[in-house]
Amino acid sequence: MAPHPAAPTLIGSVQRALRLLEAVGSHVDGAPAKQLARETGLPLPTAYHLLRTLTHEGYLRREKGVFVYGEAAERLTHGGTAQNRRSKIEESLAHWRDVIGAPVYFAVYRDGEIELVAVADTPTAPPVDEWDDFRATGHAHAIGQCLLSQLDEQGRRDHLARYPVRPVTPNTVRDDRALLERLSTVGRMEPLIEREEYALGTVCAAIPITVGSTAAAMGISVPLHQQERLVPAVERLRAEVGRLVGSLAFSISI
Known part of the structure; x- marks a missing residue:
């Protein structure tokens, strides 16, 4: 045939x-x-x-x-550019993960939502299990609190009107008022630390990142029994970001 x-x-x-x-x-x-x-x-x-x-x-x-x-070809081009940007972010997170020895997270606050963009982890240093919707529990985890701390008061209240404070663990901040009071005391570029507020057995920290006019944050997590590593690790992260962020093409257009 x-x-x-x-x-x-x-x-x-x-x-x-x-x-x-x-x-x-x-x-x-x-x-x-x-x-x-x-x-x-x-x-x-x-x-x-x-x-x-x-x-x-x-x-x-x-x-x-x-x-x-035409538009279809331009969408393909933009898709490739976005993938390249995401790859650069993931490479940067992997660098900091290796330097610090802990999972590293990068998130942004975009269109009124908390968006986890990328995570770098290893089998020996796994990330926090997202057992409860990460977007709806920004009041409970360090990344979310760090992003909310960068909004103005009205922006915070608008977010909490859509995602009110609720108990995630016994250690979660108790109500909207307590959260707003905590956020109002966070200094500019100051790390934000939470202990077992989102996941029992885990402590987390996050630092704000300047990405144009958009609120962004990088965070780390360690097991509770290693909590003495948290503050030195987040300070190391802040030092590394301050030294390297100028040479990296961080982008949120992905």
Whole structure:
């Protein structure tokens, strides 16, 4: 039986379409179909057909006789950029994890929500188990308290109106008023420490990070029986961040 030609034909079409996309990307102001066909070595009718298909699917736009990237291609580009940013953040967290010897967390406060962006941990230094919704329990963990401490009073009250204080462990702050009083006493760039307020058997600390106008924080956690490590570790983290953050491309656009 003769081999079915559809698969190799389809693969060939995809390869030719990708060559056209690469050719379009090499021209800042776009390029006409004849030039793209010549640069990719494709017959002009084939190039026209693929360019029309790519335009119909949103990967290209035709403007004043030249082809440029469309929204679909731009989404792919932005996705790759976002992944690169996330990788840089994860690499940075892994560095601090190795320096400190404890799990390291990075979180931001975005669109009224606490968002845990990345965590670096190891099998011998596991992260805190998110047994209760991390976003809804910002009052109970160091990362959340650190982020809330960077908001103004109205921002804190708006957050607590959506996520009121509730007991997570027997050590959780007792009510909204007590939490607001605690947050009002936190100095700028001062570490925030909590002991077994989110998870029994764990103590945590977090420091604020400047990322434009967005509240961000880095945190660490250690088991309760190692709590004497917490303050030296968070001070080490603060020193490392102060020394290295200027050379790192922290981004929250991910």
